[in-house]
Amino acid sequence: xxxxxxxxxxxxxxxxxxxxxxxxxxxxxxxxxxxxxxxxxxxxxxxxxxxxxxxxxxxxxxxxxxxxxxxxxxxxxxxxxxxxxxxxxxxxxxxxxxxxxxxxxxxxxxxxxxxxxxxxxxxxxxxxxxxxxxxxxxxxxxxxxxxxxxxxxxxxxxxxxxxxxxxxxxxxxxxxxxxxxxxxxxxxxxxxxxxxxxxxxxxxxxxxxxxxxxxxxxxxxxxxxxxxxxxxxxxxxxxxxxxxxxxxxxxxxxxxxxxxxxxxxxxxxxxxxxxxxxxxxxxxxxxxxxxxxxxxxxxxxxxxxxxxxxxxxxxxxxxxxxxxxxxxxxxxxxxxxxxxxxxxxxxxxxxxxxxxxxxxxxxxxxxxxxxxxxxxxxxxxxxxxxxxx
Ligand SMILES: *Cc1c(COP(=O)(O)O)cnc(C)c1O
Numbered sequence: 001x002x003x004x005x006x007x008x009x010x011x012x013x014x015x016x017x018x019x020x021x022x023x024x025x026x027x028x029x030x031x032x033x034x035x036x037x038x039x040x041x042x043x044x045x046x047x048x049x050x051x052x053x054x055x056x057x058x059x060x061x062x063x064x065x066x067x068x069x070x071x072x073x074x075x076x077x078x079x080x081x082x083x084x085x086x087x088x089x090x091x092x093x094x095x096x097x098x099x100x101x102x103x104x105x106x107x108x109x110x111x112x113x114x115x116x117x118x119x120x121x122x123x124x125x126x127x128x129x130x131x132x133x134x135x136x137x138x139x140x141x142x143x144x145x146x147x148x149x150x151x152x153x154x155x156x157x158x159x160x161x162x163x164x165x166x167x168x169x170x171x172x173x174x175x176x177x178x179x180x181x182x183x184x185x186x187x188x189x190x191x192x193x194x195x196x197x198x199x200x201x202x203x204x205x206x207x208x209x210x211x212x213x214x215x216x217x218x219x220x221x222x223x224x225x226x227x228x229x230x231x232x233x234x235x236x237x238x239x240x241x242x243x244x245x246x247x248x249x250x251x252x253x254x255x256x257x258x259x260x261x262x263x264x265x266x267x268x269x270x271x272x273x274x275x276x277x278x279x280x281x282x283x284x285x286x287x288x289x290x291x292x293x294x295x296x297x298x299x300x301x302x303x304x305x306x307x308x309x310x311x312x313x314x315x316x317x318x319x320x321x322x323x324x325x326x327x328x329x330x331x332x333x334x335x336x337x338x339x340x341x342x343x344x345x346x347x348x349x350x351x352x353x354x355x356x357x358x359x360x361x362x363x364x365x366x367x368x369x370x371x372x373x374x375x376x377x378x379x380x381x382x383x384x385x386x387x388x389x
Contacts, residue, residue, distance in 0.1 A: 011136050013129065016357035020341055024351050035380040036351040037368040040178065040326070042243040044299070047292040050242060053283035057276035067272030070263050071099025071251065078282045079251055086288075087221040095256040096229065098263050099273055103208055103237040103250035104130055106262060109269065110204060110233075110252075111138035111170060113261030120167040124155055126179055126358030128206065131172040143168070146361045149330075153182035157195045165199040176209040176219050179358060179367040180328045181321025183213075189222045196231040202258050203228075208237035208250070209324040211288065214301050219323050223254055233258050240325065242284045242293070249273060249281045300325045303370040303377050310381030315389070325370040328355075332389040337366050340389075348383035 020038070027034050045051075057063050070076070076093040083089050091097055100106040107130045111121060115138035123131040125144040135142050143164055145155035160168075173192060175184035189205075196203045205222045213219055222232050233254035239245040252259060273281075287293065304320065307327055311318045317330045329352075331340045337354035344350040344366075353369075355362030372380065 008136055008139070012133055017353065019338075020345070020351065020354065020357075023342070023345050027345060027349060032349045034345075034349045034351060035372055035376050035383075037370075037372060037380070038351040038353050039371060040369050041245050041371065042240065042296075042325070043371040043373070044243055044296070046243045046247070047284075047287075047290070049287055049290065049292065050244070050280050050284045054276055054280040057279035060276070063274070063276040063279065065275070067275045067278065068267070069272055070259075071097065071273065072275065072278050075099060075278045075282050078285050079253070082285045082288065083221070083223075083253060086218075087224050089221060089223045091223075091253055092256070096253055096259065098252045098259045098266070099278065100235075100250040100252060100266075101270060101273055102239065102248040103206065103235040103252075105248070105266075105270070106235055106250060106252050107131065107204070107206060108134040108137065109265045110258070110262050111135050111140055113265040114138075114169050114202065114258065115140035118167070119169045120164055122155075122160065122164075122168050122171040122201070124172060124174060124177075125360075126355065126362040127172065128174060128178060131174075131206075135170075140169070144359065146359070147177070147180065147182075148361045149365075153177055153180040154184060154188050157191060160195075162199075165195070165201070168199060168201045171196060171201050171203050172206065173203060173222070174206040176207070176212065176321075176323030178209065178324055179326055179353070179355070179362070180365075181324045181326050182328075183217075183219050183322040184222075186220060186225065189220070189225050189228070193222070193225055193228055193231055197227075201231070202255065203232040204258075205232060205234045207234050208240050210236065211241040211293075212297060212300065212325055213323040214297065214304060214320070215322055217322065229254050229256075231255065233262075238281055238284055241288070241296075243296070244284070247277055247280070249277055300370045303372070303374055306374050306377045307368060307370065307381065310378065311384070314381070314385045327368040327370065329366055329368060331364050331366060334364060335389065337363055340366055343387060343389075344384060347387050348380070350380045350383055 121135040237250035355365035
């Protein structure tokens with residue numbers, strides 16, 4: 001049999017970090033001491049109180065059966081309580097909350113419920129690649145919204161032509177933003193909601209970093225804005241907040257029509273989140289103010305200070321992110337990000353991600369993940385200081 005790729009699969013954008021991955025693997029295989037700021041995955045373990053709840057729940061036979069549907073009643077109630085306490089937003093647990101197997105799953109499946117061939121999906125560039133792949137699997141067409149430094153890494157909605165806007169069904173936003181670390185001011189969310197109303201577009205706001213704020217100010221939910229739930233859904237994840245990337249747990253909240261469609265797609269493709277993981281998730285979310293979680297932010301903050309100050313000392317024009325565990329650093333002397341990444345790895349055994357892999361407007365930036373401890377971060381800065389840029 002001659003197995004051939006489906007047409008849709010061939011439309012997926014190429015993975016643009018092949019070169020850096022290859023070089024990193026080569027360096028590690030050659031026995032070099034590589035300091036890797038590439039991966040967006042927390043390096044410290046899931047807090048013990050969450051693991052303990054999981055251990056208990058896994059021993060209960062009641063956890064072992066299918067977990068069909070949109071998440072347990074108790075878990076959705078815990079999400080509603082969190083959302084009210086954190087954002088002052090009251091959600092209906094029956095119609096405005098859907099539990100997900102990680103937000104990547106929900107992001108990938110949402111367009112399948114909403115998009116027909118010919119429909120447009122507006123995606124930020126640079127941006128998380130699943131906004132694009134989900135659209136392609138659904139048969140839709142992506143239009144990139146460039147995020148630029150001049151516009152504070154917010155899309156310029158006024159630059160979207162009315163013809164494109166009329167064909168658009170979903171507008172992806174991601175604040176706090178990966179890779180830039182930018183947060184959206186309330187005024188931008190208001191503008192996006194007005195735009196979405198005018199053109200009848202669903203806003204899908206991806207917020208996995210909303211608890212990873214690095215300053216005093218807590219990022220807002222788009223649902224805090226009056227009328228937002230008429231046009232918006234928001235994705236929240238346990239992955240980054242609680243060091244639970246491998247557990248696969250997230251939820252979507254907001255517009256009930258969109259969530260009903262997402263739930264319909266999901267009910268045909270998956271059978272819900274393991275009940276023991278949902279129990280652990282309840283423990284995590286109820287414990288969001290515990291010192292372990294507060295300390296995670298403080299840890300990233302300390303690493304950020306070491307990295308940002310260190311880079312500034314050696315002449316990199318670094319601005320401090322408001323949230324996320326990324327430092328989005330402008331390359332020294334206007335250098336191209338591919339060149340900077342190549343030299344950081346070849347000459348200093350330091351891995352950073354080239355903005356060029358995310359798109360044109362990011363070409364002169366590189367992304368550092370704050371996933372190396374302070375000592376290793378300091379060591380990396382010292383090595384980079386040894387290079388002549
Ligand atoms: C990490 C990340 C996700 C995926 O989170 P999961 O809940 O682990 O699937 C989604 N969006 C962005 C922007 C991310 O950085």
